[in-house]
Amino acid sequence: MTSASGHRSVPPDVGGSRAAAAIEKARSEGRAALIGYLPAGFPDVRTTIDAGIAMARNGMDLIEVGIPYSDPVMDGRVIQEATVEALSNGFTVSQIFEVVEGITRSTDAAVLVMTYWNPVMRMGVRRFAERLAAAGGAGLITPDLIPDEASEWLEVSEDLGLDRVFLVAPSTSPERMHRTVEASRGFVYAVSVMGVTGARSSVGAAAEAVVAAAHEAGAERVCVGLGVSSSDQVREIGAYADGVIVGTALVAALRDGGVEAVARLTRDLSSGTARGSSGRDEGTGDGTADGPAGGAVDSTGHSTGARTSGGPA
Amino acid sequence: MTEMHQATERQGADAGPVDATDVGSVEAFLSHDESLRHAPGPYFGAYGGRWMPESLIAALDELQDTFDKAKADPEFTAQVADLNRNYAGRPSLLTEARRFAEHCGGVRVFLKREDLNHTGSHKINNVLGQALLAKRMGKTRVIAETGAGQHGVASATAAALLGLECVVYMGAEDTRRQALNVARMQLLGATVVPVTTGSQTLKDAINDALRDWVANVENTHYLLGTAAGAHPFPALVRYFHEVIGEETRQQILEQTGRLPDAVCACVGGGSNAIGMFHGFLDDPEVALHGFEAGGDGVDTGRHAATITLGRPGVLHGARSYLMQDEDGQTMESHSISAGLDYPGVGPEHAYLADIGRATYEPITDAEAMEAFTVLCRTEGIIPAIETAHALAGAMKLGQRLVAALRPGEQTDDKVIVVNLSGRGDKDVATAAGYFDLLPDESAEQEIAEDGEQL
Numbered sequence: 001m002t003s004a005s006g007h008r009s010v011p012p013d014v015g016g017s018r019a020a021a022a023i024e025k026a027r028s029e030g031r032a033a034l035i036g037y038l039p040a041g042f043p044d045v046r047t048t049i050d051a052g053i054a055m056a057r058n059g060m061d062l063i064e065v066g067i068p069y070s071d072p073v074m075d076g077r078v079i080q081e082a083t084v085e086a087l088s089n090g091f092t093v094s095q096i097f098e099v100v101e102g103i104t105r106s107t108d109a110a111v112l113v114m115t116y117w118n119p120v121m122r123m124g125v126r127r128f129a130e131r132l133a134a135a136g137g138a139g140l141i142t143p144d145l146i147p148d149e150a151s152e153w154l155e156v157s158e159d160l161g162l163d164r165v166f167l168v169a170p171s172t173s174p175e176r177m178h179r180t181v182e183a184s185r186g187f188v189y190a191v192s193v194m195g196v197t198g199a200r201s202s203v204g205a206a207a208e209a210v211v212a213a214a215h216e217a218g219a220e221r222v223c224v225g226l227g228v229s230s231s232d233q234v235r236e237i238g239a240y241a242d243g244v245i246v247g248t249a250l251v252a253a254l255r256d257g258g259v260e261a262v263a264r265l266t267r268d269l270s271s272g273t274a275r276g277s278s279g280r281d282e283g284t285g286d287g288t289a290d291g292p293a294g295g296a297v298d299s300t301g302h303s304t305g306a307r308t309s310g311g312p313a
Numbered sequence: 314m315t316e317m318h319q320a321t322e323r324q325g326a327d328a329g330p331v332d333a334t335d336v337g338s339v340e341a342f343l344s345h346d347e348s349l350r351h352a353p354g355p356y357f358g359a360y361g362g363r364w365m366p367e368s369l370i371a372a373l374d375e376l377q378d379t380f381d382k383a384k385a386d387p388e389f390t391a392q393v394a395d396l397n398r399n400y401a402g403r404p405s406l407l408t409e410a411r412r413f414a415e416h417c418g419g420v421r422v423f424l425k426r427e428d429l430n431h432t433g434s435h436k437i438n439n440v441l442g443q444a445l446l447a448k449r450m451g452k453t454r455v456i457a458e459t460g461a462g463q464h465g466v467a468s469a470t471a472a473a474l475l476g477l478e479c480v481v482y483m484g485a486e487d488t489r490r491q492a493l494n495v496a497r498m499q500l501l502g503a504t505v506v507p508v509t510t511g512s513q514t515l516k517d518a519i520n521d522a523l524r525d526w527v528a529n530v531e532n533t534h535y536l537l538g539t540a541a542g543a544h545p546f547p548a549l550v551r552y553f554h555e556v557i558g559e560e561t562r563q564q565i566l567e568q569t570g571r572l573p574d575a576v577c578a579c580v581g582g583g584s585n586a587i588g589m590f591h592g593f594l595d596d597p598e599v600a601l602h603g604f605e606a607g608g609d610g611v612d613t614g615r616h617a618a619t620i621t622l623g624r625p626g627v628l629h630g631a632r633s634y635l636m637q638d639e640d641g642q643t644m645e646s647h648s649i650s651a652g653l654d655y656p657g658v659g660p661e662h663a664y665l666a667d668i669g670r671a672t673y674e675p676i677t678d679a680e681a682m683e684a685f686t687v688l689c690r691t692e693g694i695i696p697a698i699e700t701a702h703a704l705a706g707a708m709k710l711g712q713r714l715v716a717a718l719r720p721g722e723q724t725d726d727k728v729i730v731v732n733l734s735g736r737g738d739k740d741v742a743t744a745a746g747y748f749d750l751l752p753d754e755s756a757e758q759e760i761a762e763d764g765e766q767l
Contacts, residue, residue: 070642071516071628073523074366080510093640117364118626122641144627146370149362171371171530180367191368195528 018110018138019163019186022061023221023243031273032238034059035223036266037114037247038254039066040099041091042082049102051254054263056107059270063103064141064245067096067115074116074143076198078248082255093119097135104136112165112186114141120153129156139163139186147183154183165189168214170206177217187221187243188214192228199248200227203237211241234272244273349594349670355544358667360660363543364627369523372530377545379450384552389449393442397556400474401430401437405557407564407730412691413704417711419724423568424694424733425561427585434697434735435557435585436467440536442553444471447534454478454533458522460487460515461651461739462494463697464538469503471536479503480525482518487651494739512645515655519629539582540659543630547659551587558592561730569728575600575710578732579702580673581617581653583662585734590671600672603662604706606648607675617646618675619658620666633660649678649743652699652735680705682747685737697735698743707731 014020026033036055040048052063068083068091075083100111113132120128120140132140139162145153147166157164163186168177171194181188192207193200207224214222224237225245234244246269253261355361363373383389397403406426414422427435440457447455455477459465465481472479481498485507488495495505511517519537526535540550565573576593578586580603593599608616616622619634626635628643636644636656648654665671676684681698684705688696696704707729714727737744745751 070511071520073520073629074368074527076524077510084511087642118628118635118637118643119641121626122624122637122639144364144366146363146365146367149364167367169366169368169371171368173371173374176367176370194368194530196524 015185016161017163017186019062019112019165020221022110023187023223026061026273027242030275032234032241032275033061033223033243034234034266034270034273035062035064035225035243035245036060036250036269037064037066037225037245038250038262039068039079039083039086040096041068041086041089042251042254043085044089045091045095045098045102047254047259048099050259051262052099052103052109052111053106054259055250055266056103056109058263058266059273060109060266062138062243063109063111064114064247065096065099065103065111067093067113067119069116069119072116074196076196076248078199078251078255079197082251093123094131097131097137100132100137101135110138111136112138112141112163114143117142117145125152126156129153129160129162133160133162137162139165141165141167141189143167147180150183157185163187167191168210170194170210172210172213174213174217177213181214181217181219184219187223188219189245190214190222190224190241192224192226192237195226197226197248199229199252203227203233207237208240231268231270231272234269238273238275244269349665350591352548352661354548357547357661357664359625360631360633360663361544361547362627362632362660363630364632365543365630366527368527369530369543372526372535373543373545375450376446376534376549379446380545380549380552383446383449389445392445393553396441396445397438401441403430403556404560404564405429407561407568408692409568410688410692410731413688414711416687416691417708417729418713418715420574420711420714420727420729421569421725422707422711423565423573423728423730424692425557425564425589425730427557427732427734428694428696428700428736432467432470433738434463434467435554435588435732436464436538436735437470438556438588439538439550439553439584440464440467440471441474443534443536443549444468444475444477446549447477447536448475450534452477452532452534454480454529455536456480456482456522456525456529456533457536457538458482458515458518459538460484460518460654462487462491462498463652463735463739465498465503465505466494466501468536468538469498469501472503473501481505482508482522482525484513484515484518485509486513487515487518491651514645515651516629516643516657523629538584539655540584540587540661541582541629541631541633541657547631547661550584551591551661554584554588555591557585557588557732558590560592561589561732562592565728565730571728572596572599573728573730574598574714575602575728576730576732577602577604577703577707577710579603579650579653579676579699579706579734580605580620580658580662581650581655581699582657583659585732587659587661589730589732590665594670601665601670602706602710603671603673604676604702605658605673606646606650606653606702607677607680608647608649610677611675615647616675617648617654617656619646619656620662620673621675623656623658625663628657631657631660633663634658634666649681649747650698650702652697653702674706676702676705682744684708685740685744686748694733695737695741696733697737698740700732700734700737703731703734
């Protein structure tokens, strides 16, 4: 398995991984998976759930909800400000399970939690994981947990059938690439650039090399994140990666235009996921009319999406 | 590593300071067959490790590799020794403090004079060593975090000496309060970046330095200022400070013909303490005492007594004791001393606390300032307010040693060494404000109200 875009006649066994199933479903439709991030509790829990549902109904294959944390060293300014606001609005870690349950109850999207490790450690890895599983969560993305330190999480996630998404970077050595790919379940998160989260006009050539190295090391699914903000970037990355992760641009859209803007940006981004064509047909965002934004959603979202993607610093 | 996570959840919020004369802890240590010296990491018992983004692991590996080779390279160790002797002014003196000792129950007290080093504190030991490592790695730029500015000034100094670009991250509030230290760093050619994220304190300065490092790791070394953070930093920073304990051990033997009964140091991140303790780790008859910042008092919630009241967690790359809330969010620390105002602590200290080899207890702002005055007036030495915590600890400890004297023992049979980790010139305005020594409406009064530490 070295080509991300190769169609398979038989769907691979994803071993019960919900994240893998979501990516394989996208693959079977001839496109890269689209993964969207929002921090939980920004500006409040209800809005995060509504925005998550809107993302799922407008073309997002996987939803990533983040736990606001006091020391987010991998995050740039836009996400930092959102998580600071969530915390000052009183967000507590247990509310992440409300968010996950709120989204999974209303949609079929796989929901992963992105979290720095200390909040998980504080609750207890097993207790956290059991609550996540009970809420319908697919697993965890762990930006500051490397497999070397993850023995307890490896064991617990195996027991509960949860996905473990570790990160790989342009600086990752071939040896570490192998170990990280082996330790991952669901997909491998390829960091596109050496840096923190935040929209960038270009994600550079490094991303393609990281994806190739991860595939080479045996990863079946490699998704690219950091700096992706436009449908053009989604298209460019979707040509070689199995999925594309968008964060900062969605956070900025939510901040500036609420849930409607998130729905619009999601539709625009999803137009970039089709492989070998200029974009998806309009209306692929199934159930747009049922979204919480309802009829207020502008179906010609392209110009809005472009504006938003140019927004964040 | 599973055991690592099941490791002792010792000392919840209910645990008080450990009794300094606790014989049981010494016995616990004596049962260890292996040397505690030169612990290489990555783990110190259940602590340490690398809780870090993957993007930085390659840089940590490179640093580890460079450090291992440098330690074994006589050219490198000679370079460090030369800079220590002919630039920093080592060895630093060991001064017997006879008049101060009267306030410590009459036991003999010796001060390890790190305040006499170039730049005025122990910090120079670490920055020179790390700047040399940066050069060996071919890096052209160093970044550093700073609270009050001590480590920032030391980093800027080493960078100037070795021709490296230097960027210092400092909380925006601190850059305003510490305007003179900002100017000092700028005079030395460094760029100071005010940090406006999070709580805008030292921990956020570390966060921003890490964000810079991720993006610029190709040409940049992160010159971390304390014996904390991801492996290899705790072992590496300790290595460059081991000279403190080694000199002290030799000097006290020369001056008294024996080892001390106790060694005292203040603990924020814990770099001066670990450097001092290291010289005596394998001498079970020497009690090791770390003194944390008790702020307004450990029952007020406004303190930085991480080992005393914190719980194990991960922050800035290491598992250690941590001031955190029920959700695992880092809590803000408080101390009159900016250098101790950090919600974490180095992992080797967490380990030494757990096995009972070292004991840690809090000293309040008021106790520290009392000891500050006593040293000024008895010895003619103005200590850093950080260091005043160790001095206050020595005053308490001396009384306890005297109270525990056996029949026939004299007070001056007992010997305490205090690591005088830094000079207090930077703290004059804070101290003058604290003791109300400044005339109203003077410029200095205004500075003192802002908490300026020059």
